[in-house]
Amino acid sequence: xxxxxxxxxxxxxxxxxxxxxxxxxxxxxxxxxxxxxxxxxxxxxxxxxxxxxxxxxxxxxxxxxxxxxxxxxxxxxxxxxxxxxxxxxxxxxxxxxxxxxxxxxxxxxxxxxxxxxxxxxxxxxxxxxxxxxxxxxxxxxxxxxxxxxxxxxxxxxxxxxxxxxxxxxxxxxxxxxxxxxxxxxxxxxxxxxxxxxxxxxxxxxxxxxxxxxxxxxxxxxxxxxxxxxxxxxxxxxxxxxxxxxxxxxxxxxxxxxxxxxxxxxxxxxxxxxxxxxxxxxxxxxxxxxxxxxxxxxxxxxxxxxxxxxxxxxxxxxxxxxxxxxxxxxxxxxxxxxxxxxxxxxxxxxxxxx
Amino acid sequence: xxxxxxxxxxxxxxxxxxxxxxxxxxxxxxxxxxxxxxxxxxxxxxxxxxxxxxxxxxxxxxxxxxxxxxxxxxxxxxxxxxxxxxxxxxxxxxxxxxxxxxxxxxxxxxxxxxxxxxxxxxxxxxxxxxxxxxxxxxxxxxxxxxxxxxxxxxxxxxxxxxxxxxxxxxxxxxxxxxxxxxxxxxxxxxxxxxxxxxxxxxxxxxxxxxxxxxxxxxxxxxxxxxxxxxxxxxxxxxxxxxxxxxxxxxxxxxxxxxxxxxxxxxxxxxxxxxxxxxxxxxxxxxxxxxxxxxxxxxxxxxxxxxxxxxxxxxxxxxxxxxxxxxxxxxxxxxxxxxxxxxxxxxxxxxxxx
Numbered sequence: 001x002x003x004x005x006x007x008x009x010x011x012x013x014x015x016x017x018x019x020x021x022x023x024x025x026x027x028x029x030x031x032x033x034x035x036x037x038x039x040x041x042x043x044x045x046x047x048x049x050x051x052x053x054x055x056x057x058x059x060x061x062x063x064x065x066x067x068x069x070x071x072x073x074x075x076x077x078x079x080x081x082x083x084x085x086x087x088x089x090x091x092x093x094x095x096x097x098x099x100x101x102x103x104x105x106x107x108x109x110x111x112x113x114x115x116x117x118x119x120x121x122x123x124x125x126x127x128x129x130x131x132x133x134x135x136x137x138x139x140x141x142x143x144x145x146x147x148x149x150x151x152x153x154x155x156x157x158x159x160x161x162x163x164x165x166x167x168x169x170x171x172x173x174x175x176x177x178x179x180x181x182x183x184x185x186x187x188x189x190x191x192x193x194x195x196x197x198x199x200x201x202x203x204x205x206x207x208x209x210x211x212x213x214x215x216x217x218x219x220x221x222x223x224x225x226x227x228x229x230x231x232x233x234x235x236x237x238x239x240x241x242x243x244x245x246x247x248x249x250x251x252x253x254x255x256x257x258x259x260x261x262x263x264x265x266x267x268x269x270x271x272x273x274x275x276x277x278x279x280x281x282x283x284x285x286x287x288x289x290x291x292x293x294x295x296x297x298x299x300x301x302x303x304x305x306x307x308x309x310x311x312x313x314x315x316x317x318x319x320x321x322x323x324x325x326x327x328x329x330x331x332x333x334x335x336x337x338x339x340x341x342x343x344x345x346x347x348x349x350x351x352x353x
Numbered sequence: 354x355x356x357x358x359x360x361x362x363x364x365x366x367x368x369x370x371x372x373x374x375x376x377x378x379x380x381x382x383x384x385x386x387x388x389x390x391x392x393x394x395x396x397x398x399x400x401x402x403x404x405x406x407x408x409x410x411x412x413x414x415x416x417x418x419x420x421x422x423x424x425x426x427x428x429x430x431x432x433x434x435x436x437x438x439x440x441x442x443x444x445x446x447x448x449x450x451x452x453x454x455x456x457x458x459x460x461x462x463x464x465x466x467x468x469x470x471x472x473x474x475x476x477x478x479x480x481x482x483x484x485x486x487x488x489x490x491x492x493x494x495x496x497x498x499x500x501x502x503x504x505x506x507x508x509x510x511x512x513x514x515x516x517x518x519x520x521x522x523x524x525x526x527x528x529x530x531x532x533x534x535x536x537x538x539x540x541x542x543x544x545x546x547x548x549x550x551x552x553x554x555x556x557x558x559x560x561x562x563x564x565x566x567x568x569x570x571x572x573x574x575x576x577x578x579x580x581x582x583x584x585x586x587x588x589x590x591x592x593x594x595x596x597x598x599x600x601x602x603x604x605x606x607x608x609x610x611x612x613x614x615x616x617x618x619x620x621x622x623x624x625x626x627x628x629x630x631x632x633x634x635x636x637x638x639x640x641x642x643x644x645x646x647x648x649x650x651x652x653x654x655x656x657x658x659x660x661x662x663x664x665x666x667x668x669x670x671x672x673x674x675x676x677x678x679x680x681x682x683x684x685x686x687x688x689x690x691x692x693x694x695x696x697x698x699x700x701x702x703x704x705x706x
Contacts, residue, residue, distance in 0.1 A: 276632060277626060280629025281626050282621045
């Protein structure tokens, strides 16, 4: 199938299929590295010409990398604004690249598991995303891609500091490992704040679904390492993996207590009301959708009878986003039109039995 | 079928069947008169013995009245508290009679159309309730019952003031005529307050479903005449009838504009979300139920496809009340248990075809 945004809608992203370990709590894991080309100014201070040179060099290197065989090469200034937002929603590019597309690009590998942003805050940001808790496996794959890219590109590094980056919080390994976790039971039992407050002591931070500075919706959290300096990649990956595993255990405990005690009826009420709203609304916002999908996801783990699978819910988390709705409709829509189309899509996809 | 509270649940009340004029807006009409026995103290100051005498005399008179053939005679102190609340919910007795049942009674005619409270604020309060806007017809029937009762009872009246009552607002004809109207479209279009504020100028007042001092729920209002003194019964009845007819026209206008303009999607959203909540909740309060039933009722008048009829919705308005839920269950329940049973009842009754 030739690459196009419309085709991206049809081919499922790697992480949407719930194959990975602990996928009932961990939607996806993500690992990314920041790399810069020696003797080239960082993107924020580079001239248009310098940026164009970096973009060309990065695309060339990516074309030679076997890990990116069959990848799509996107020049962001050739895309419509809604198409760039679509890529943000798929977590392939950042808000920065969507807002200022000039001389910026993205390389998107098969099933969107491996990808590279060019001329974001750093010259290259390479990432790997897949289903479940799998940061170690992702790091192995990303490390191979990093090596393949470094055969064509001369990455700026200092023997003492490690890889040099535009922002000092990325210096060192340049590595960030994260997991998108779903914590509805911790939220419902009032234990979530305590859990989140404990994260910084483990060197971790929690963010909204779309990364730094974004709001938390539907009890979906990005958990990632807070620093990259002074620890080997393997250590960072192990630490994040262990911490997320502990979080998974606490969420499972909370789910068990919700399933057993007198809260059960309240939980069932939330889950089925969520289903009622998603299958009956004629107009529904993305945020409300996410909250209901969150409860449905929790309901599935409690084995309630629901006309949905985890895979369908993962898919809906993606498809119900504003730019996705517009690409599905094939045209730009205002907020009310999007809410109406989203409601129609949900009714169709969740039609009982 | 022998009379019992359980059987009352099975036989539909007269007004629940939507037969009367304007029943899409006017659930029911009600007319009542207040009467007192000459030379007997008003109930609030009567001795236990005096009250017992009045109760016996009233029951005797009612037994002789052809209009009350086949009626049930209830001594309220022989009923459980929940059974008295059940009668309040069916608008057959007042909160006062439920709270202080001693030496108080009720006579309930066939299909609960005609009924009499004994030793409420006045010795006798006779009422007629039926479907749609029919205050005139009800007055005719109630007038006949009044005549039949007066053959056995000597009602206190003054040639200048008319019938004497415990509270001066009832003196004169002792007549109150009211209609239970459903005004969701006026509420949704923001026109309701203006309409309600105009009522006092017409000598009318608006109250909640359960009469004076009760909260408005689900956009259901009792509209009644404010005074009873100095006007003939026919005049009061005509005035209330005309005013409610005007209100019906305004509600219909509002429904039409909701159906036509850009609010339509919002209205459909409310209606179907209401259906979604009623068919999916596992725990639902009476007030929330009434609000959703209100939107469903509005949806039916806009010819939306819904698994309900006006009759079913009228029935649910009755059945979902707290004491009804408990009598259906056959036992006393706390608030959460009631909410759970109500949710189950709604799912069963509204199961989509």
